Amino acid sequence: MKAVVLLSGGLDSTVCMAVAKSQNYDLYPLSFNYNQRHSIELESAKEVAEYYEVTRHLIIENNMNEFGGSALTDKSIEVPAANMDSKEIPPTYVPARNLIFLSYALGYAEAIGAERIFIGVNALDYSGYPDCRPEFISLFQKLADYSTKASVQDKKEIIIETPLIQLSKKDIVILGTKLQAPLHLTHSCYRGDGIACGNCDSCILRLRGFKEAGFQDPISYDKKL
Template sequence: MKAVVLLSGGLDSTVCMAAAAAAGCELFPISFDYQQRHSRELASARRVAEYYGVKRHLVISTNMDAIGGSALTDAAIAVPEGDAGRHDIPATYVPARNLIFLSYALGYAEVSGADRIYIGVNALDYSGYPDCRPEFVRLFQQLADYSTKAAVQDGRRIKVETPLIDLAKKDIVLLGAKLGAPLHLTTSCYAGGEEACGKCDSCVLRLKGFGEAGMQDPIPYAKRP
């Protein structure tokens, strides 16, 4: 069984990749250079792909900076400090990012003969992004079932798998440890420095997950709250 895996180089996508490997899938990771403000996550994605010995790691270039509107692509928008209790959608939301990424992944799955797409979206301990919710994945699946030659002509359904969707960050960390995911190779920080900042939303949620799991996060931090 072949699976296209959306691999950002972060904690969730790496554990998602480990879940696909544990399910016996041949891995076809896909990552994106979308003109994000730093390239550190792409370097992490490459290291994770190498760790799993994949035959090909596809990196797609697409300019989401031209759209703007996100602290992750627009230098004029500051990356906010983390707030685990926030309920509004933060400035780090990248407009329609997962919709765009999943569309690329669907095309890659069709061409590569994969019948699975793995994406590490999470609807519990996350930053409030609308494209991480079960409703979004369900509706994209409906669209995928009607938008490829594989499905319409060949009867080959490409299923979107979301093994982390209902897991708290603590449980994602524990699952990663159980599956032997290379958590030490990942990065989650929105600041993109040599050391994780320990202050942005992503760092706060990640550290919270490791702390609740009773584990030490193996990556370096400039500041550990």
């Protein structure tokens, strides 16, 4: 059995890959160099893929920085400090990123005969991105069922798996530790200046998750909670 795993190199996608591995899937990680603010997370993805000794780690090159509109692709937009009380979608949101990534993953899955696509979206401890919600995944699944030769002609459904979608960061850390995921290889910081900043949304959520889980985060930070 084959599974395409969307692998960013961050905590969630790495734990998601560990879940797929625990279910005995042959792993086909898919990462993206979309001209994001930094390449550190992508280097982490390469290390995670090597850790699992995958057959192939495919990295897609595209230029989502041409869109603009996100602090992760436009260096003129500052990455803000974490504001966990805000109800606004933060400037680190990348327009339609998961829609684009899942579309690539769907095509790749069909091409290699994979039955599953794993994506580490989370709808509890996250930054409020609309493309991380169960509603989005449900609608994409319906789209996938109508958009491939595999599903329409061959009646082979490609299932979108979201094993982390209803887990807290605490639970994700616990699950990753239980599955012996290489959390020490991951990088989650939005700023990407080398060492994690410990101050952006992603760092704060990650640090909080490790603290609540009772584990020491194995990566280094400029400053901690």
